[in-house]
Amino acid sequence: MIFASTLINWGALGEAFLYAAVFAIGVVVVMSSGIHLYSRSEGRFGAQKVINLAGAIIALLIVLAVVGLSIYELTVK
Numbered sequence: 890m891i892f893a894s895t896l897i898n899w900g901a902l903g904e905a906f907l908y909a910a911v912f913a914i915g916v917v918v919v920m921s922s923g924i925h926l927y928s929r930s931e932g933r934f935g936a937q938k939v940i941n942l943a944g945a946i947i948a949l950l951i952v953l954a955v956v957g958l959s960i961y962e963l964t965v966k
Contacts, residue, residue: 924945
C-alpha cells in the first residue's frame with residue numbers, strides 16, 4: 890500500500906501555499922490602499938489631490954506588475 894506521504898512532497902506544498910497566501914494578502918492590501926487613496930482625492934484640491942491620485946496610480950501599477958509577472962512565470966515554466 891502506498892501512502893500519501895511518499896507521493897506528495899508536503900514541504901514543497903506547504904512552501905507554495907505560504908508564498909501564495911502572502912502574495913494574495915499583499916495584492917489585496919496594495920489594491921485596497923490604492924482604492925482608499927483614490928476615494929480620498931475626490932473632495933480635495935491642490936497638492937493633496939495630486940498626492941492621493943499619484944499614490945492610487947502607483948498602487949494600481951504595482952498590482953498590474955505583480956499580476957503580469959505571475960502570468961509570465963506561469964507561462965514560462
